[in-house]
Amino acid sequence: MNALVLLATEYRDSSSQDNPTAPVVCFSNIGPKQQRRRLVFGLVAFALGIAIAALLILSGVAVWWRIFLFVPFASAGIGYFQARDKT
Numbered sequence: 001m002n003a004l005v006l007l008a009t010e011y012r013d014s015s016s017q018d019n020p021t022a023p024v025v026c027f028s029n030i031g032p033k034q035q036r037r038r039l040v041f042g043l044v045a046f047a048l049g050i051a052i053a054a055l056l057i058l059s060g061v062a063v064w065w066r067i068f069l070f071v072p073f074a075s076a077g078i079g080y081f082q083a084r085d086k087t
Contacts, residue, residue: 028086035083042079049073 030038049072056065 030082030086035086038079039083040079042076042081042083045072045079046076049076 028035049069052072053066053069056069
């Protein structure tokens with residue numbers, strides 16, 4: 001079986017063919033270095049979002065400008081969840 005396919009898919013070991021309630025084994029498709037990189041990216045994006053939010057609030061600009069905070073906070077969430085789920 002192709003190694004890339006094996007890493008990206010779930011499989012059951014041979015003993016679980018008779019037992020459908022056996023746990024499914026999942027492999028991560030990123031290593032520890034990429035997990036750390038994505039976690040750091042998520043944390044930096046979150047800090048940037050907080051800083052921009054504080055700047056917008058303190059400067060007194062119109063409230064609708066805060067809609068653009070979606071970008072750094074969404075990026076932070078994506079980075080964090082990719083690191084946590086190892087995807």
